[in-house]
Amino acid sequence: MNYEEWNRAIINYFTAGGSSGSQVYLSVDEDVLEELGRESNQSLPIIGWTADFQNAVRSDCVSGQEVQLKSHHFEMINGIPGCVTFLAAMVLAATYMAEEVGSETVAAEHNYFTRLREVLGLSLDDRGRPRGFPAARQEALWWLWKRFLVQNNLVPTAERGRSVASRYIQYPISQALLRHGDMARLIQIFRQERASHRLPKFCDFTGMSRWFRRYMFGSSHLRELAHDKDPRRSQAAVEALLELYNSIDFSNAGSAPAAVPGSVVVRRLIAGWYRIADLLTGDISYLLYPRQPRRGVAQTLEIESSSGEWQSLTEERPGRFLPLWEEPLAGGTHYKLRGDPRWSEVIVPEASFRVFVRNPDDPASNVFADWRSPGVGETFLFTCKNRYLKELAVLRQQKVIDWNGDPVALRTPNVNWFEIRDCMVLARQWETNTPEGEELAEVLRPRVSASISFSGGLRAPVAYRWVWLAGYLGNITVAAFEEYVRLKVTDVAAPAHPVFDEIIGSEETVALRDLTQLSAGHYLTEALVSGRTADQKPFEVLAWEDLRGRQSETDPIVTKLGEVRVCGALIEKDGQVDQA
Amino acid sequence: LWRRRFGKLESAAETPVAADVVRSNKLERLLIWLSAKGCGTWNNFAEACETLELSTNALPAKGILRRLRLLGHLELSANGDTWMVAPATCVTCVTGDSRHFLAGSRTVLMGPKCDLEWVQHQPDYTGPLRIDCRAREASTFRSVGKASLWLGNVLPDICQWRDGLPTIDGLDAVLYDVERWDGNDFQSCTFVQNTGEWQSPSGLYRLAKKDRPQFSAVEYFFDRPTGRWLRGEFYGLRFLAIRENGSAMRPINYDPQQSRLFVNVRQRWPLMYEKALVLASGFLPQRPANSDWLIYEGVSRHLCDLLASKLQVVVKEVPNA
Numbered sequence: 001m002n003y004e005e006w007n008r009a010i011i012n013y014f015t016a017g018g019s020s021g022s023q024v025y026l027s028v029d030e031d032v033l034e035e036l037g038r039e040s041n042q043s044l045p046i047i048g049w050t051a052d053f054q055n056a057v058r059s060d061c062v063s064g065q066e067v068q069l070k071s072h073h074f075e076m077i078n079g080i081p082g083c084v085t086f087l088a089a090m091v092l093a094a095t096y097m098a099e100e101v102g103s104e105t106v107a108a109e110h111n112y113f114t115r116l117r118e119v120l121g122l123s124l125d126d127r128g129r130p131r132g133f134p135a136a137r138q139e140a141l142w143w144l145w146k147r148f149l150v151q152n153n154l155v156p157t158a159e160r161g162r163s164v165a166s167r168y169i170q171y172p173i174s175q176a177l178l179r180h181g182d183m184a185r186l187i188q189i190f191r192q193e194r195a196s197h198r199l200p201k202f203c204d205f206t207g208m209s210r211w212f213r214r215y216m217f218g219s220s221h222l223r224e225l226a227h228d229k230d231p232r233r234s235q236a237a238v239e240a241l242l243e244l245y246n247s248i249d250f251s252n253a254g255s256a257p258a259a260v261p262g263s264v265v266v267r268r269l270i271a272g273w274y275r276i277a278d279l280l281t282g283d284i285s286y287l288l289y290p291r292q293p294r295r296g297v298a299q300t301l302e303i304e305s306s307s308g309e310w311q312s313l314t315e316e317r318p319g320r321f322l323p324l325w326e327e328p329l330a331g332g333t334h335y336k337l338r339g340d341p342r343w344s345e346v347i348v349p350e351a352s353f354r355v356f357v358r359n360p361d362d363p364a365s366n367v368f369a370d371w372r373s374p375g376v377g378e379t380f381l382f383t384c385k386n387r388y389l390k391e392l393a394v395l396r397q398q399k400v401i402d403w404n405g406d407p408v409a410l411r412t413p414n415v416n417w418f419e420i421r422d423c424m425v426l427a428r429q430w431e432t433n434t435p436e437g438e439e440l441a442e443v444l445r446p447r448v449s450a451s452i453s454f455s456g457g458l459r460a461p462v463a464y465r466w467v468w469l470a471g472y473l474g475n476i477t478v479a480a481f482e483e484y485v486r487l488k489v490t491d492v493a494a495p496a497h498p499v500f501d502e503i504i505g506s507e508e509t510v511a512l513r514d515l516t517q518l519s520a521g522h523y524l525t526e527a528l529v530s531g532r533t534a535d536q537k538p539f540e541v542l543a544w545e546d547l548r549g550r551q552s553e554t555d556p557i558v559t560k561l562g563e564v565r566v567c568g569a570l571i572e573k574d575g576q577v578d579q580a
Numbered sequence: 581l582w583r584r585r586f587g588k589l590e591s592a593a594e595t596p597v598a599a600d601v602v603r604s605n606k607l608e609r610l611l612i613w614l615s616a617k618g619c620g621t622w623n624n625f626a627e628a629c630e631t632l633e634l635s636t637n638a639l640p641a642k643g644i645l646r647r648l649r650l651l652g653h654l655e656l657s658a659n660g661d662t663w664m665v666a667p668a669t670c671v672t673c674v675t676g677d678s679r680h681f682l683a684g685s686r687t688v689l690m691g692p693k694c695d696l697e698w699v700q701h702q703p704d705y706t707g708p709l710r711i712d713c714r715a716r717e718a719s720t721f722r723s724v725g726k727a728s729l730w731l732g733n734v735l736p737d738i739c740q741w742r743d744g745l746p747t748i749d750g751l752d753a754v755l756y757d758v759e760r761w762d763g764n765d766f767q768s769c770t771f772v773q774n775t776g777e778w779q780s781p782s783g784l785y786r787l788a789k790k791d792r793p794q795f796s797a798v799e800y801f802f803d804r805p806t807g808r809w810l811r812g813e814f815y816g817l818r819f820l821a822i823r824e825n826g827s828a829m830r831p832i833n834y835d836p837q838q839s840r841l842f843v844n845v846r847q848r849w850p851l852m853y854e855k856a857l858v859l860a861s862g863f864l865p866q867r868p869a870n871s872d873w874l875i876y877e878g879v880s881r882h883l884c885d886l887l888a889s890k891l892q893v894v895v896k897e898v899p900n901a
Binding site for chain 2: 456567573
């Protein structure tokens with residue numbers, strides 16, 4: 001594959017199937033490159049896909065002993081950034097870093113550039129940053145990638161380091177979640193943990209997160225990742241681990257995981273729940289709500305219900321398929337998939353509690369689902385087995401959590417489960433010494449220190465995105481456990497000068513309309529606590545000229561006068577307009 | 581929007597006239613936003629009006645919605661909960677030389693398609709802009725001809741219209757505080773029931789639940805001969821109530837020279853009949869200061885007689901009114 005083909009493949013791999021507002025780590029490593037190569041439908045090069053990738057980068061970006069980036073690397077071409085293959089090479093170099101080297105030291109800088117030189121095929125006789133590649137140019141490339149992500153309603157994660165040594169190399173290092181060799185180590189560990197029942201058959205995010213933080217890894221990198229000061233990075237690592245765990249065929253001890261070249265891929269989609277309440281009867285139902293494949297778009301998929309019927313999976317919103325049938329909250333089941341050989345089944349993770357947030361696009365509706373973790377200051381719906389109620393009451397007394405009303409018992413198929421409504425976490429520090437309490441802390445303890453929310457203004461009718469119409473901008477509020485937070489709003493097309501960068505109080509509302517007339521474009525909102533990014537949220541300002549009319553998909557509303565139908569000025573009889 | 585024609589919009593709100601222009605352009609933006617959304621709930625509509633600072637006491641959201649319906653931009657579901665933008669159409673005026681205007685869905689880009697010189701404000705700036713559509717552009721949009729005449733032809737007479745209104749079943753007036761429309765305003769009254777039948781006269785009533793004062797009152801027409809409570813938009817029900825009173829009904833005035841129709845503001849027509857008048861020209865009615873008359877432009881004699889006969893109102897000719 002050439003540079004451009006790699007560019008497209010990598011972008012698609014990391015952005016397809018992502019839910020709105022989800023974070024993207026450009027976590028390229030050898031395994032990812034091999035997988036992309038396999039799925040390219042091109043014949044395997046003798047040198048292997050990783051070497052093919054390196055050759056593509058070298059032929060496009062290196063001249064002699066110098067990095068030579070061209071104008072197309074700094075531009076959006078047909079709506080996609082031309083820099084991603086090169087950025088991927090930078091991240092690949094980070095995955096080769098010696099694992100004992102911490103990421104914010106001078107040794108790290110030396111170590112990183114040595115690896116980068118290897119990837120780019122530059123002489124190791126020279127040391128440090130390659131010639132022709134000043135730091136400012138590197139940053140411009142990362143901002144182009146960020147701009148692309150924000151335009152696609154995704155959240156970028158690459159950022160500057162905090163120390164002088166790590167200022168620029170932190171960009172690629174922050175993206176490399178697993179280093180070279182981590183995968184093979186993890187597969188071995190997962191097999192052992194599964195065999196000893198320390199990990200369940202169908203593990204969910206909370207279970208994996210808990211396991212990850214407790215396991216005594218030999219690798220210092222994995223240890224550091226499990227306890228990363230940036231909780232967003234730890235979360236992304238757990239997601240990567242979960243994906244790996246779900247790609248292992250545990251029934252076959254000798255089978256290789258998905259990521260190993262040439263192996264049979266066993267991939268599973270994870271399902272969540274979609275909660276609806278009947279407005280008249282008040283009946284509550286929890287429906288199976290499968291996630292879309294996070295990486296790479298699958299072909300048409302069908303799922304086999306427990307009655308043996310095959311049903312098509314249709315996209316409901318970015319990252320999710322339409323809800324299906326009623327599914328017990330306890331989970332622990334799986335359903336067969338067909339239509340795309342890469343995806344074999346949908347698994348329903350087992351757990352004793354679930355957390356649901358309101359529909360972000362229609363908070364007034366009765367609909368809840370496990371779209372994301374609740375933010376700071378956000379109310380949510382918590383469901384759990386009855387054995388946790390006692391411990392929850394204790395936590396409520398300790399004022400770390402609160403809710404409205406009494407727990408509501410659920411009906412079949414969720415007997416012994418309770419709904420606790422309008423829950424809110426009130427404190428960051430949880431003290432508990434019971435097993436139930438620890439489990440609750442794992443799932444409920446806030447993972448972030450601040451959350452951004454938007455409100456007001458006139459929103460363009462664009463589903464699953466926050467788009468304000470020019471001249472009618474709304475408000476930004478940051479809820480945080482700290483008293484003050486730093487709020488930054490950046491036009492991603494001009495990142496050097498944020499349009500807003502101030503310390504504000506927690507729960508203070510910033511009216512964008514009063515501050516400045518933001519022009520049409522894409523913006524990234526960032527809340528920082530103690531100098532670290534706590535939350536990010538993209539929004540767009542749309543020019544009125546770009547607002548298009550839409551034909552409603554529902555049946556038209558008409559006034560009937562006998563056999564005549566009136567819809568606006570359109571007056572029809574038997575589908576004919578009378579030209580009076 | 582329409583910057584070339586109207587200059588600076590937001591900063592021009594210093595004089596009363598400029599403020600009107602700003603309001604008119606906000607109504608235009610509302611229509612563009614509604615068109616982008618396609619359909620929605622009453623709450624969506626009211627919130628958008630509020631955000632655009634249109635929904636004031638002088639121009640409440642319900643009034644805006646009614647005007648958009650009169651202009652053929654919007655339809656409302658029978659229960660009033662849901663609205664939907666109508667398809668973009670090119671309507672031919674009833675009078676004059678083959679002139680056309682746009683109704684239904686709208687985008688900013690529709691302006692440049694037509695010459696901006698042909699864009700006009702509605703009388704009193706109470707609706708979105710009226711975009712005149714020349715014959716050469718008419719083919720761009722779905723042509724519906726003289727929709728006004730077609731609508732006038734298919735509308736039922738007032739008695740059939742009344743009989744076709746949706747009814748409220750099982751309404752127990754005893755549970756409500758009741759007021760009756762006396763021709764000018766609502767006056768408190770007692771709704772009389774005798775041997776299981778309501779004895780009160782036909783008319784427009786306002787009912788507010790005694791035990792739920794926080795809910796706004798609703799207006800229904802009581803049709804005594806059939807004992808039915810009828811539901812509909814306010815002006816239509818009020819028209820029925822005035823008609824019941826017989827002598828209170830005033831004639832309408834028609835100026836054949838200027839093709840203008842004058843309707844007393846207190847006897848405004850039911851929406852569909854008024855819509856036929858508005859679609860004749862694409863202009864909402866004008867109400868001169870200190871006048872009790874609503875003036876509809878571009879109404880042909882034929883259309884005037886057609887609608888007057890259906891509503892059973894007398895037409896008085898007033899040349900050069």
